Amino acid sequence: MSRPETTAPPEVFYSETESKKYTSSSRIQHIQAEMTLRALDLLALDPHQHILDIGCGSGLSGEILSQEGGHVWVGMDISPSMLAVALDRDVPGDLLLADMGAGIPFRAGSFDAVISISAIQWLCNADTNTADPKRRLARFFDTLYAALRRGGKVACQFYPRDDRQVEQILGAAKTAGFAGGLVIDDEDKKKNRKYYLILTAGNITTNDINLKGVKIDKQHAARRTSKKNRKEESTKEYINRKKELMRKRGKLVALDSQFTGRKRRPKF
Amino acid sequence: MKLLTANFVQCSVKACSATPKCFPLHFDQQTADVPLELAHEDVDFSPEFIYNILPRIDWPALLITARELGNNMLPETTPEIENPNAPENEQILRDLHTLLLETQIIQGSMRCENCNHIYFIRDSIPNFLLPGHLVQ
Structure with a gap:
């Protein structure tokens, strides 16, 4: 599997040509749609919610948010070229050019839910000499917690490089005050394995999240x-x-x- | 950027987020090269969404933003709606829908009252990337 994270920073990697290639690939469109639907399925949201899409790119995941349940969404991404493609495609949501590691620029209680498809593994990279992944992760989850309303939910699909990255991300989320954990789909197929970080802000019962079809790891359960x-x-x-x-x-x-x-x- | 989103964004500088001045961002200083430009864009009307989001809208901040954008017609307090499907409420929900979801800020600039950093909006996308010295 190729890893864009090891190639260049996101705003450089997703250049004009790469953004167009990414958005027009039917294989990527299919995978992105599948993962967005799965994330929505796990969140079990009420219709007509206000949602933030982190790393929205060209709005592939956002379009599904508008179709399923009539949610109103705001997308943020660091790559101007990706956002330009989103503008060309005339996506229904609002777009923001922002770096998630520098904080989510929204006031407290802005969103009912947050969704992020294939984005947060980028936080584990240090792209400049001043960027510290640990601090960026902490800032990201702190501001994310604040931007959610109490009882808000988060679903982040991401591609961790190894178990250490999973631990790093989970640890940062727990430190920020989130409750929740990891859902792994297709665990036995190494190539198709999908990681979903499912978090809740504030104390709500686990019944609010749709855990149907999720296997709880026997090692942890027993x-x-x-x-x-x-x-x-x-x-x-x-x-x-x-x-x-x-x-x-x-x-x-x-x-x-x-x-x-x-x-x-x-x-x- | 929709007016609804403008009611939620705040300054992303870490030092500002602890102060109450980081919200709302002000539209009172516009520059000549990025003049303020508003547009109307049709969005499907959904009374349920407006009803859901209304309690979370910071009405005083919305008043400030609207005034800076040249609209003095808004009522001083949040309109109260009990039933989103009642026909007598439809007009007010439609007005809110036009105001919050269909009013787009195509370009212009927003200013943080605390640090005076200017966030530019171009092609209706606000730029929240911070210069190196403001990132902590």
Whole structure:
């Protein structure tokens, strides 16, 4: 998978030619529409809401917001060329040229919901010598929290480079006061895996979010095996468990074979 | 930019966001190279949306913005609407719809009262990118 984040800053990468290419590609249009619909599905919004689209680009996701439920939306993006394409396409929403890492320029309680499709992974990059991803993430989530009304919801689809980026983004969101977590679609297919960050501002019940069809990770759901259970395991199981643990920590571990965990014969 | 959005945007400088002066942005100083230009753009009328958003509109700020844009006709207080589908309320909802959603600011400039930074609007897109010295 190619990563535009590693190529150039967003306002440089999405140049005039790249913006046109991006918007006219039917494959990208299809994927963007699919992800927007999925994000809306997770948010389970009432009709006629005021929505912010972060990284709206040429308005591919915004058009769906207007079609589904008659929402009124405001889009912000850092690439002038992308916004120019959006103007040409005559999208119904308002457009804003702004950098999400410098803060969301809206007063408290402006929006009912925020949606962002394939954008927030850009925050993990330091494009200039003064940009600090940690501070940009913190500023982004702080101002995002403020711009939402209490009980407002956020759905961000993003492409993390590795688990560390996921942790960084989730940590920044939690620090800003959001509740919520990660929904991963198509987890077993590495290429099609989609990450959705689902957050709520203020205390509301989880019933407000449509979690139908979402699998809760067994590792997180099940508590650690109790001490009692551990005593009952055989030596072989114990060795296998420890080897698995070391492998997860990235240690070099001998391969499993039929002799693993077996006793040596007395006549060796 | 719609007048509705103008009622929500504030200065994006970090030092300003702690002060009450960062909102609303003022249209009182216009420059010669980007003169103020307004336009009417038809948008589908949805009474439910206007009804939903009305309590969250900062009416005093809307009055200031409208006055700076040359409209002194607005009432001093927020119009109260109990039922969005009642026929007697339709005219007022339509007026609000025309004001908030159909009035577009095509170009002009907005000023933050606290730091005096000017945000330019061109082709109805306001530019909120900050110069290096204002980013923190």
